[in-house]
Amino acid sequence: IRKSQLAYDYYKFSCPNLIPIVKREMLSIFLTDVSAPAAFLRLMFHDCQVQGCDASILLDSSYQTVNSEMVSPRNFGIRKRETIGHIKSILEDECPGQVSCADIIILAAKESVFFTGGPQIEIPLGRKDSTTCSFLEADAKLPAPSITVDELFATFISTGMNIEESVAIMGAHTLGAGHCINIVSRLYEPQPGDRMNFGFETLLRLACPTKIPLTNVTFVHNDVTPLIFDIHYYRDVLMGRGLFSIDSRISRDPRTAPVVNRFAIDQNYFFQVFSSAFVKLSSANVLTKGQGEVRRQCNCVN
Ligand code: HEM
Numbered sequence: 001i002r003k004s005q006l007a008y009d010y011y012k013f014s015c016p017n018l019i020p021i022v023k024r025e026m027l028s029i030f031l032t033d034v035s036a037p038a039a040f041l042r043l044m045f046h047d048c049q050v051q052g053c054d055a056s057i058l059l060d061s062s063y064q065t066v067n068s069e070m071v072s073p074r075n076f077g078i079r080k081r082e083t084i085g086h087i088k089s090i091l092e093d094e095c096p097g098q099v100s101c102a103d104i105i106i107l108a109a110k111e112s113v114f115f116t117g118g119p120q121i122e123i124p125l126g127r128k129d130s131t132t133c134s135f136l137e138a139d140a141k142l143p144a145p146s147i148t149v150d151e152l153f154a155t156f157i158s159t160g161m162n163i164e165e166s167v168a169i170m171g172a173h174t175l176g177a178g179h180c181i182n183i184v185s186r187l188y189e190p191q192p193g194d195r196m197n198f199g200f201e202t203l204l205r206l207a208c209p210t211k212i213p214l215t216n217v218t219f220v221h222n223d224v225t226p227l228i229f230d231i232h233y234y235r236d237v238l239m240g241r242g243l244f245s246i247d248s249r250i251s252r253d254p255r256t257a258p259v260v261n262r263f264a265i266d267q268n269y270f271f272q273v274f275s276s277a278f279v280k281l282s283s284a285n286v287l288t289k290g291q292g293e294v295r296r297q298c299n300c301v302n
């Protein structure tokens with residue numbers, strides 16, 4: 001973990017207005033699209049999970065980068081990539097060549113959590129952007145909704161998260177929604193641990209009536225308050241209303257169930273552990289100092 005190379009005041013001299021500019025731009029995005037915070041939070045996870053937090057997910061397919069990571073089916077439903085590019089273009093006017101796209105992704109995710117009622121998280125900055133991307137690594141490292149609790153731990157152990165933090169970071173599913181393509185397998189080919197509340201299962205079957213989804217548009221909310229960052233995700237999974245198999249499984253596994261139970265009644269504690277998990281996820285395995293580059297445009301290498 002090269003976390004120590006990052007700094008809380010990294011842009012203090014090179015881009016002193018960074019934070020107010022990002023806050024202002026994010027606010028106007030949030031006011032025009034209530035689903036944006038969920039999109040930014042998931043975008044951060046899917047960037048950091050592949051090659052580290054290096055904005056590899058923003059690269060389009062080209063002769064240099066070959067296939068974009070968006071080619072991977074695991075990135076189905078990823079949105080707001082171009083919005084990061086828009087914020088970048090504003091920052092290029094203010095402080096050219098300074099702020100990495102990788103840091104903008106993290107700042108957007110952090111503002112998304114705060115704007116929707118979650119904790120204010122302090123994050124170190126100074127990530128560099130990659131000159132490569134890998135849709136094969138995206139296929140391999142982005143978790144499927146049907147993973148086991150052991151696979152969940154394996155996913156986050158490399159970032160230094162413990163069991164509590166691994167359960168806390170899943171609390172990101174307090175925001176947003178999922179599409180039938182990620183839900184049908186547990187409805188029509190259930191695995192152990194897929195049991196759910198009968199009424200909720202009925203609702204899912206109504207939303208996703210066929211094993212192969214007829215369209216890509218139907219979605220179901222991740223928890224009962226999909227626009228608010230709160231502990232309802234944990235309350236829902238305890239009631240058998242977890243959207244994905246892994247959401248249900250953490251409420252039953254003896255290693256994770258006590259943590260889910262505590263988060264479901266103690267929002268302060270959830271916010272505290274989520275914040276430390278967020279910093280670990282966003283700091284692990286990043287490019288710093290002489291590595292990588294600061295892209296001029298987020299969707300292509302310099
Ligand atoms: C490790 C286990 C995880 C699995 C298997 C998983 C899986 C999924 C799936 C399948 C979707 C629905 C995509 C769609 O159908 O449109 C989703 C949505 C989402 N995930 Fe995860 N996820 C995991 C962890 C995380 C983490 C660590 C974060 C963030 C820190 C996150 C944030 C989100 C958000 C915010 C959404 C809603 C997106 C939207 O509404 O646009 N997830 N996740």
Ligand SMILES: [Ca+2]
Nearest residue numbers: 047050052056
């Ligand atoms: Ca990446």
Ligand SMILES: [Ca+2]
Nearest residue numbers: 174225228230
């Ligand atoms: Ca919620």
